Amino acid sequence: MNIARVVVDVPSMSTDQVFDYRIPDSYLSVVEKGMRVIVPFGPRKVMGFVVDITAESSFHRLREIEDVMDFTPILTEELLSLGKWLADTTLSFYLSALQVMLPQVLKAKYKKEIWKLTEDHHLSETIQTLFAGRDVINFQEVEDRNIPYTQIQKEVKKGLIEVRYAVKSKETKKKVLWVKPMKDPHLLQEYADELSKNAAKQKQIIEYFLENNSPIPLTQLRNKLGITRSPIDTLQKKQLVSVFEQEMYRDPYEHRAFKQSYPLPLTEQQRQAMEPIEKALISEQHDVFLLHGVTGSGKTEVYLQSIQKVLAKGQEAIVLVPEIALTPQMVERFKSRFGSKVAVLHSALSAGEKYDEWRKIQRNEVSVVVGARSAIFAPFKNLGIIIIDEEHETSYKQEDHPRYHARDVAIFRGEKHRCPVVLGSATPTLETFARARKGVYQLLTLSKRMNDQSMPAVEIIDMREELHNGNRSMFSQALQQKIVERMNRNEQMVLFLNRRGYSTFVICRDCGETIQCPHCDISLTYHKRQNRLKCHYCAYEQPMPNACPKCESPSIRYFGTGTQKVEEELNKTFPEAKVIRMDVDTTSRKGSHERLLKKFGQGEADILLGTQMIAKGLDFENVTLVGVLAADSMLHLPDFRASEKTFQLLTQVSGRAGRHHLPGEVMVQTYTPEHYSVILASQYDFEGFYQKEMHIRKTFQYPPYYFLTLVHVSHENHVFVVDVIQRITKVLSTELQRETKILGPTPSPLSRIKNRYRYQCMVKYRNEPNIHVIMKKILQMYEEDIQKNELQITIDFQPYQMM
Ligand code: ADP
Ligand code: ZN
Ligand code: ZN
Numbered sequence: 001m002n003i004a005r006v007v008v009d010v011p012s013m014s015t016d017q018v019f020d021y022r023i024p025d026s027y028l029s030v031v032e033k034g035m036r037v038i039v040p041f042g043p044r045k046v047m048g049f050v051v052d053i054t055a056e057s058s059f060h061r062l063r064e065i066e067d068v069m070d071f072t073p074i075l076t077e078e079l080l081s082l083g084k085w086l087a088d089t090t091l092s093f094y095l096s097a098l099q100v101m102l103p104q105v106l107k108a109k110y111k112k113e114i115w116k117l118t119e120d121h122h123l124s125e126t127i128q129t130l131f132a133g134r135d136v137i138n139f140q141e142v143e144d145r146n147i148p149y150t151q152i153q154k155e156v157k158k159g160l161i162e163v164r165y166a167v168k169s170k171e172t173k174k175k176v177l178w179v180k181p182m183k184d185p186h187l188l189q190e191y192a193d194e195l196s197k198n199a200a201k202q203k204q205i206i207e208y209f210l211e212n213n214s215p216i217p218l219t220q221l222r223n224k225l226g227i228t229r230s231p232i233d234t235l236q237k238k239q240l241v242s243v244f245e246q247e248m249y250r251d252p253y254e255h256r257a258f259k260q261s262y263p264l265p266l267t268e269q270q271r272q273a274m275e276p277i278e279k280a281l282i283s284e285q286h287d288v289f290l291l292h293g294v295t296g297s298g299k300t301e302v303y304l305q306s307i308q309k310v311l312a313k314g315q316e317a318i319v320l321v322p323e324i325a326l327t328p329q330m331v332e333r334f335k336s337r338f339g340s341k342v343a344v345l346h347s348a349l350s351a352g353e354k355y356d357e358w359r360k361i362q363r364n365e366v367s368v369v370v371g372a373r374s375a376i377f378a379p380f381k382n383l384g385i386i387i388i389d390e391e392h393e394t395s396y397k398q399e400d401h402p403r404y405h406a407r408d409v410a411i412f413r414g415e416k417h418r419c420p421v422v423l424g425s426a427t428p429t430l431e432t433f434a435r436a437r438k439g440v441y442q443l444l445t446l447s448k449r450m451n452d453q454s455m456p457a458v459e460i461i462d463m464r465e466e467l468h469n470g471n472r473s474m475f476s477q478a479l480q481q482k483i484v485e486r487m488n489r490n491e492q493m494v495l496f497l498n499r500r501g502y503s504t505f506v507i508c509r510d511c512g513e514t515i516q517c518p519h520c521d522i523s524l525t526y527h528k529r530q531n532r533l534k535c536h537y538c539a540y541e542q543p544m545p546n547a548c549p550k551c552e553s554p555s556i557r558y559f560g561t562g563t564q565k566v567e568e569e570l571n572k573t574f575p576e577a578k579v580i581r582m583d584v585d586t587t588s589r590k591g592s593h594e595r596l597l598k599k600f601g602q603g604e605a606d607i608l609l610g611t612q613m614i615a616k617g618l619d620f621e622n623v624t625l626v627g628v629l630a631a632d633s634m635l636h637l638p639d640f641r642a643s644e645k646t647f648q649l650l651t652q653v654s655g656r657a658g659r660h661h662l663p664g665e666v667m668v669q670t671y672t673p674e675h676y677s678v679i680l681a682s683q684y685d686f687e688g689f690y691q692k693e694m695h696i697r698k699t700f701q702y703p704p705y706y707f708l709t710l711v712h713v714s715h716e717n718h719v720f721v722v723d724v725i726q727r728i729t730k731v732l733s734t735e736l737q738r739e740t741k742i743l744g745p746t747p748s749p750l751s752r753i754k755n756r757y758r759y760q761c762m763v764k765y766r767n768e769p770n771i772h773v774i775m776k777k778i779l780q781m782y783e784e785d786i787q788k789n790e791l792q793i794t795i796d797f798q799p800y801q802m803m
Contacts, residue, residue: 105352315385521700581610
């Protein structure tokens with residue numbers, strides 16, 4: 001077994017295969033599957049993943065592995081096979097599929113170090129000499145001294161030393177200063193009694209340690225007592241306390257104490273939902289569950305108690321939460337229940353922090369991970385459950401190579417580990433709900449809210465009426481009145497505006513008419529330069545009308561307001577109201593999201609104004625009014641899921657009001673109050689919406705009745721890109737089956753970005769067993785242009801973004 005099969009770090013179609021290398025004798029017992037190695041490749045040396053080890057190769061003269069990067073596998077066998085599957089199903093390189101599972105730090109060229117995790121005398125002599133009393137050494141020294149890797153590996157496996165990637169970054173701190181008491185309490189007490197009055201700070205510190213006889217991070221102590229470093233130093237000089245350094249994980253939640261929470265006695269409906277999950281856990285059966293429950297129906301408690309069962313069996317759990325719902329409030333619920341067993345992974349963490357959380361998982365120091373999309377790749381070896389909360393969230397789909405959906409990965413891993421996958425949502429996707437209906441997934445329902453609170457009443461406000469009554473502002477009379485009421489009562493409000501900018505549809509402000517494609521049931525997109533309306537699915541187009549085709553009003557124009565403009569108008573209309581605005585502009589800095597929410601939670605503002613990011617997971621006692629300023633801005637996106645997204649969003653936003661004892665109210669402003677998503681959302685009628693929307697999907701041939709694949713092409717040369725997309729469309733129409741529909745080619749909704757022209761075509765099909773092969777052929781046709789980085793072709797088998 002001296003041949004390693006290696007996936008090399010050369011991302012190109014011709015190198016997207018496994019290469020054989022001989023393992024030199026010195027590395028024979030070192031190299032394992034899932035490790036990274038350095039191999040010669042042409043004239044270069046490149047990194048590669050060992051994906052298999054065999055005894056034979058069909059090639060004769062093999063080159064040798066030059067170096068070993070890891071001493072323990074960084075990918076398990078399961079993850080290696082997951083990578084292969086990902087590459088095949090998303091048409092991405094095997095290499096990219098493996099890399100997407102790893103923290104950034106392991107992808108870049110970071111300095112490698114060896115850390116000592118034990119006392120010297122536990123180590124072998126060679127290693128002791130290597131460290132020469134130090135705790136950390138540069139890996140280079142191993143090479144310089146020619147120490148056999150097997151010796152390093154032996155100690156690594158025993159957990160005595162560790163190979164780590166050093167991360168240089170301002171925000172990372174690997175070492176933390178701690179303070180601990182050095183004397184018995186009675187001696188401390190004596191000293192404190194003798195202190196003079198102007199040494200109040202020293203006294204405070206001593207008193208702290210009298211109450212808490214344990215070490216505390218220095219900064220935490222300073223914050224707690226509001227003191228500077230100097231009184232601590234003074235006490236250190238007197239040998240009453242000691243300041244010491246300790247290597248520490250960069251735990252982003254380290255400053256927060258979490259109060260232990262305990263399982264609540266389940267309600268009858270929770271118990272009924274939990275039972276089948278528990279059964280699957282006990283029988284180690286891979287089942288997919290859809291936990292369909294309105295907000296506040298106790299889904300999270302079901303997750304927590306299911307995880308508890310998993311931990312009791314000595315297994316691990318992954319919980320996915322959408323990035324924007326990964327709020328401190330959400331994290332707190334898991335941390336309070338499972339304490340330090342929980343790792344948290346989200347994109348706001350620095351590279352170093354992510355690496356630390358990942359290492360905790362890899363070293364089995366935690367057994368629960370709560371995180372955004374990529375946490376689905378957590379390298380657990382003994383998974384007992386995978387939970388995806390808010391399963392309808394589109395952020396679970398990665399919009400870059402490899403274009404995977406976390407739900408699919410979850411199900412793949414669930415099968416391998418023979419463990420249940422639980423999808424939770426108040427507004428599941430049509431795809432998921434249809435599968436649950438057919439019995440492919442098991443449907444579990446929580447129909448009642450805890451304490452039988454009813455959902456807040458929703459009032460739909462017809463903005464056309466407002467216009468007819470002479471109100472041209474973006475706040476209806478009714479909403480203005482409610483805002484004033486709340487101000488007088490000192491209650492808080494959330495005002496919601498869909499994603500800023502990007503408004504491409506036209507709407508008649510008199511009658512609410514929007515112009516749809518006659519073939520695709522999506523809104524036409526307004527192109528300013530040509531003054532025309534175009535469909536981005538099928539290329540239908542027409543001139544922009546001067547008057548509304550329905551009511552002949554000239555008030556037909558394209559639609560859109562940004563949050564900034566709303567804020568200005570709010571300030572004008574309600575000068576005494578304090579407003580916090582949350583959108584991509586105000587929350588781009590790390591931690592600002594959390595800070596703004598905290599301010600709002602502490603009552604420092606009356607109104608929270610924001611985009612989708614405020615729609616989820618927020619839970620503020622004092623919020624009694626939620627206003628949706630323009631339901632239309634989502635309803636008419638050029639996307640066949642526009643109605644579904646509107647329904648989901650309105651439902652979710654409504655759930656933000658009246659979560660506690662104060663009753664809540666929701667006001668939805670719209671120019672199309674008769675639209676079924678608006679009406680059914682206001683009645684919290686998911687079932688009704690599902691029926692209606694399924695019917696439309698069937699009529700216009702969309703998922704879940706049909707599959708979609710989007711082919712997207714971009715290039716700087718307009719003529720060339722048009723030629724490419726036309727040829728692709730032609731190839732597709734000859735290769736695909738006759739019943740399959742090819743829409744386009746057409747310019748993308750965003751037809752030019754950064755000087756690149758963008759075109760696309762969409763394939764709709766029911767059954768196309770060779771679609772992957774055919775699409776791969778298309779990529780191969782243009783391999784050269786793609787390789788030169790001039791032409792981009794993306795193939796998306798499960799498109800969510802149609803831009
Ligand atoms: P969801 O996740 O469906 O929005 P939660 O799990 O957050 O619902 O539950 C809503 C509220 O009800 C929370 O405050 C939670 O602590 C509480 N709760 C959940 N289950 C129970 C229970 N069995 N007994 C008492 N309170 C519960
Ligand atoms: Zn009109
Ligand atoms: Zn169309």
